[in-house]
Amino acid sequence: MRYANMNLVVSLLVILTVFHTNPAWPQSNHDSMNMQDDSMNMQDASMNMQGGSAPDDARDPNAYSDGYTLTQGPYAQTGPRQLKLADEKAFWAVLGDRLEYNTGSKSTVYDLSGWYGTTYDRFVVKAEGDIADGRLEESQTDLLWGHAVSAFFDTQLGVRFDQYDEGKNRQWLALGMQGLAPYWFELDVTAYLGSSGRTALTFEAEYELLFTQKLILQPRVELNLNGKNDPENGVGQGLSDISAGMRLRYEFTRQFAPYLGVEWSGTYGDTADYRRAAGEQAKDTQFVAGLRFWF
Amino acid sequence: MTQWFPRPTQISRRRFVQGLATGGVLAATPAWLQASILGTTALGSAPELSGREINLVIAETPVNFTGASRVATTINGSIPAPTLRLREGDEVTIRVTNRLTVSTSIHWHGIILPYQMDGVPGISYKGIAPGETFTYRFTLHQSGTYWYHSHTAFQEMTGMYGALIIEPKESERHRTDRDYVVELSDWTDDDPMHAFKKLKVQSDVYNFNQPTFPDFARDVSKMGLQAALEKRQMWNRMRMNPTDLADLSAATFTFLMNGTTPAGNWTGVFSPGERVRLRFINAASNSFYDVRIPGMKLTVIQADGQNVEPVTVDEFRFGPGETYDVLIQPEDDAYTIFAQSMDRSGYARGTLAVQQGLSAPVPAPDPVEWLTMADMMGSMDHGSMEPGGMDHSSMNHEGMQQGSMDHSSMNDTAISDAGMDHSKMSDGNAMDHSQHAMQKSPLAVPSQSVNHARTEYGPSVDMRVDMPRTNLDDPGIGLRNNGRRVLTLADLKSADGVLNDSRPPVKELELHLTGNMERYSWSFDGLEFGKSTPVSLGHNDRVRIILQNDTMMTHPMHLHGMWSDLETDQGELLVRRHTIAVQPAQRISFLTTPHDVGRWAWHCHLLFHLDAGMFREVVVS
Numbered sequence: 001m002r003y004a005n006m007n008l009v010v011s012l013l014v015i016l017t018v019f020h021t022n023p024a025w026p027q028s029n030h031d032s033m034n035m036q037d038d039s040m041n042m043q044d045a046s047m048n049m050q051g052g053s054a055p056d057d058a059r060d061p062n063a064y065s066d067g068y069t070l071t072q073g074p075y076a077q078t079g080p081r082q083l084k085l086a087d088e089k090a091f092w093a094v095l096g097d098r099l100e101y102n103t104g105s106k107s108t109v110y111d112l113s114g115w116y117g118t119t120y121d122r123f124v125v126k127a128e129g130d131i132a133d134g135r136l137e138e139s140q141t142d143l144l145w146g147h148a149v150s151a152f153f154d155t156q157l158g159v160r161f162d163q164y165d166e167g168k169n170r171q172w173l174a175l176g177m178q179g180l181a182p183y184w185f186e187l188d189v190t191a192y193l194g195s196s197g198r199t200a201l202t203f204e205a206e207y208e209l210l211f212t213q214k215l216i217l218q219p220r221v222e223l224n225l226n227g228k229n230d231p232e233n234g235v236g237q238g239l240s241d242i243s244a245g246m247r248l249r250y251e252f253t254r255q256f257a258p259y260l261g262v263e264w265s266g267t268y269g270d271t272a273d274y275r276r277a278a279g280e281q282a283k284d285t286q287f288v289a290g291l292r293f294w295f
Numbered sequence: 296m297t298q299w300f301p302r303p304t305q306i307s308r309r310r311f312v313q314g315l316a317t318g319g320v321l322a323a324t325p326a327w328l329q330a331s332i333l334g335t336t337a338l339g340s341a342p343e344l345s346g347r348e349i350n351l352v353i354a355e356t357p358v359n360f361t362g363a364s365r366v367a368t369t370i371n372g373s374i375p376a377p378t379l380r381l382r383e384g385d386e387v388t389i390r391v392t393n394r395l396t397v398s399t400s401i402h403w404h405g406i407i408l409p410y411q412m413d414g415v416p417g418i419s420y421k422g423i424a425p426g427e428t429f430t431y432r433f434t435l436h437q438s439g440t441y442w443y444h445s446h447t448a449f450q451e452m453t454g455m456y457g458a459l460i461i462e463p464k465e466s467e468r469h470r471t472d473r474d475y476v477v478e479l480s481d482w483t484d485d486d487p488m489h490a491f492k493k494l495k496v497q498s499d500v501y502n503f504n505q506p507t508f509p510d511f512a513r514d515v516s517k518m519g520l521q522a523a524l525e526k527r528q529m530w531n532r533m534r535m536n537p538t539d540l541a542d543l544s545a546a547t548f549t550f551l552m553n554g555t556t557p558a559g560n561w562t563g564v565f566s567p568g569e570r571v572r573l574r575f576i577n578a579a580s581n582s583f584y585d586v587r588i589p590g591m592k593l594t595v596i597q598a599d600g601q602n603v604e605p606v607t608v609d610e611f612r613f614g615p616g617e618t619y620d621v622l623i624q625p626e627d628d629a630y631t632i633f634a635q636s637m638d639r640s641g642y643a644r645g646t647l648a649v650q651q652g653l654s655a656p657v658p659a660p661d662p663v664e665w666l667t668m669a670d671m672m673g674s675m676d677h678g679s680m681e682p683g684g685m686d687h688s689s690m691n692h693e694g695m696q697q698g699s700m701d702h703s704s705m706n707d708t709a710i711s712d713a714g715m716d717h718s719k720m721s722d723g724n725a726m727d728h729s730q731h732a733m734q735k736s737p738l739a740v741p742s743q744s745v746n747h748a749r750t751e752y753g754p755s756v757d758m759r760v761d762m763p764r765t766n767l768d769d770p771g772i773g774l775r776n777n778g779r780r781v782l783t784l785a786d787l788k789s790a791d792g793v794l795n796d797s798r799p800p801v802k803e804l805e806l807h808l809t810g811n812m813e814r815y816s817w818s819f820d821g822l823e824f825g826k827s828t829p830v831s832l833g834h835n836d837r838v839r840i841i842l843q844n845d846t847m848m849t850h851p852m853h854l855h856g857m858w859s860d861l862e863t864d865q866g867e868l869l870v871r872r873h874t875i876a877v878q879p880a881q882r883i884s885f886l887t888t889p890h891d892v893g894r895w896a897w898h899c900h901l902l903f904h905l906d907a908g909m910f911r912e913v914v915v916s
Contacts, residue, residue, distance in 0.1 A: 058749035061820040065828035074916040083417025087823035087908035148754035210507040
């Protein structure tokens with residue numbers, strides 16, 4: 001069982017590494033010849049419109065330059081290049097996906113992220129935690145370098161710090177993929193490698209369903225897997241927990257949206273045992289009220 | 296300026312969209328700035344400057360279009376900037392003084408002149424530093440309607456644009472009794488770079504016409520579950536939004552006509568029976584406009600300042616940078632000039648009337664139409680489909696059940712090659728194309744084979760078109776089959792003597808317009824400006840440039856310093872332009888002859904696309 005989970009995590013690391021070197025996802029190379037249906041034909045044609053890797057005879061984008069550059073060649077302005085557009089500018093953002101009060105546990109959950117950088121390379125911070133009775137009970141903070149590898153996906157490489165009010169803090173190396181999958185699923189998958197051979201994997205997916213231009217339902221699921229038991233922190237090996245939520249928000253502005261929601265969470269295996277041993281329930285459903293924002 | 300909290304005193308929606316009736320530049324223009332104001336009685340019209348010497352002063356001026364006071368960058372204190380009325384053949388001296396705290400510039404849009412006078416900082420010159428005066432001096436070798444604007448950062452978007460009219464040396468081709476500039480623009484109370492940053496974080500932040508679940512439910516009840524799913528499948532799988540018609544909308548813009556809000560109702564006065572010339576200039580930062588005057592036919596006589604064979608239409612679409620001159624002969628008391636934005640989120644509006652204070656009914660904006668498969672994939676009878684084997688009716692029912700795409704528009708796009716009447720295209724000269732191709736050089740006809748750049752296969756590009764459409768007779772999304780006669784590129788034929796270079800091209804260049812909406816990045820060939828190298832052209836060479844649009848937005852492409860002579864896909868010259876709007880999944884070609892050496896800018900005139908990187912340098916040597 002333990003090795004099966006290790007294999008899973010290792011496989012994921014391998015897959016992510018492949019993505020990193022071959023930014024060709026989703027790569028599609030279907031053969032349309034046998035398809036009879038026109039709509040299938042069109043859909044198939046559209047499969048080649050995204051991703052893929054350049055054929056050997058692809059056009060050289062610098063073929064028309066005669067060797068000149070923006071700063072060298074006839075009539076170039078003297079001195080360093082003066083004209084710089086937004087493609088060379090760094091931007092930043094703070095995104096509060098969830099900042100909510102959990103009515104059952106009477107705790108506040110935050111799930112914030114932020115980035116600074118250009119279109120293709122960004123410093124990314126992800127912070128998640130629970131605050132109860134004015135104390136930060138536990139938190140996870142990822143510091144990552146995000147690098148665009150395909151039109152819709154970034155790889156993320158960095159470290160994660162886990163903090164436990166009652167438990168043992170952990171540090172991890174992180175390697176993940178974040179982006180927008182076909183059919184508009186926001187995905188975030190990260191594999192972690194900790195000390196003493198600890199491994200972990202998190203998977204998050206979000207979707208948005210627009211009832212109106214401002215009233216939006218957001219289903220969300222999160223899975224956590226661990227390679228080893230961590231009794232000090234109440235985390236068991238294997239699939240440790242799943243949570244699934246539905247949040248209905250109203251966007252007063254695109255950047256300011258209060259929401260109400262319901263969050264179901266379940267723990268499994270040894271994690272569930274640790275919970276029960278601590279007198280807590282293994283599965284739980286709670287109502288949440290919160291705020292989604294960005295700036 | 297960050298407005299992520301709801302403002303405590305929300306400006307009412309109506310006032311935001313309609314604007315203030317009395318809005319505009321608050322500070323009166325100091326008399327000493329105005330060389331010679333001819334003055335009109337019309338509201339909101341810019342002052343007019345003429346002669347061989349012009350002085351312009353750039354400064355910050357308070358404005359209030361929406362009820363909120365903001366600071367604009369203005370030329371001689373007005374929005375629009377003064378209309379410059381110059382004469383063909385004159386050498387003009389224009390002194391531009393910068394009273395801002397940052398560098399500025401002025402570009403003379405569409406004017407053929409030495410590159411040092413073109414006004415693009417970092418390419419033509421260093422720009423105009425604070426406190427400095429730059430003297431532009433050049434000779435006008437052309438006539439018609441043009442405009443001028445800042446080419447620095449987003450200064451154009453905050454007020455720096457004005458009309459530039461060059462009267463012909465000879466008499467005008469068309470006699471007119473009145474002459475009005477109708478300059479369309481867009482205004483945001485937000486800081487433009489902040490608006491840009493929002494798009495960088497969430498690229499559909501200003502789109503309030505997105506597909507919803509109730510739309511889906513309606514489609515299911517109307518067309519059944521399977522058809523409703525099919526209608527959405529490709530969009531959803533490709534992560535493309537079928538209502539991505541404009542990056543910025545009335546959610547942040549107030550649309551202006553001659554610097555006047557819709558509520559302000561700019562009005563031009565005429566006497567019944569007069570022939571009135573309207574010089575339409577799209578000086579907007581990021582908005583395509585669909586312009587019509589209900590109850591009136593528009594006779595288009597110029598495009599981008601160049602005479603065309605008159606063509607009478609009900610409506611035309613134009614993007615930032617383009618100009619159209621139309622003739623009208625109004626008889627009634629009042630008409631509305633209605634310019635709805637391409638995304639239908641709002642409109643600019645004004646009135647033509649026999650006296651001030653009158654108005655005519657203002658139409659509602661047309662419904663939002665989803666982009667079609669032709670807008671995403673181009674022509675679908677090339678390539679993988681067997682030639683001649685496509686049954687359009689079955690295509691319509693099985694593959695194209697897209698709701699917004701009806702059969703006739705399908706015909707327009709998909710069978711252009713087969714269905715084109717070649718004798719009509721060549722003005723009565725029946726032409727056999729196989730013969731044609733044999734007699735002339737291999738470059739007689741623009742290449743049809745698609746060559747994507749290798750840099751189109753990376754994170755900067757979210758789609759590539761393998762089967763582009765090459766027809767020019769598509770009015771574009773939202774205007775197809777709307778019951779009105781809408782101008783298309785195929786309608787425009789330069790008048791005699793305009794296209795003065797009939798040499799075949801010596802070489803052919805193919806570039807693709809590319810982007811990634813999700814990352815909000817725009818480029819040529821997947822390379823943003825900072826990563827690009829210049830396009831090198833030989834002095835006085837005749838060159839063909841093919842532009843293929845691998846995005847789902849329309850891009851008004853403006854090439855500085857030389858004309859863009861648009862041709863058909865059969866290599867027949869149509870019309871001389873300085874800005875050509877390339878539709879989604881369209882492949883167009885034009886010939887150019889760079890008569891002036893130097894470095895020139897070439898870019899999408901949607902200002903945010905320009906700044907995101909859809910910008911190239913051209914070296915002529």
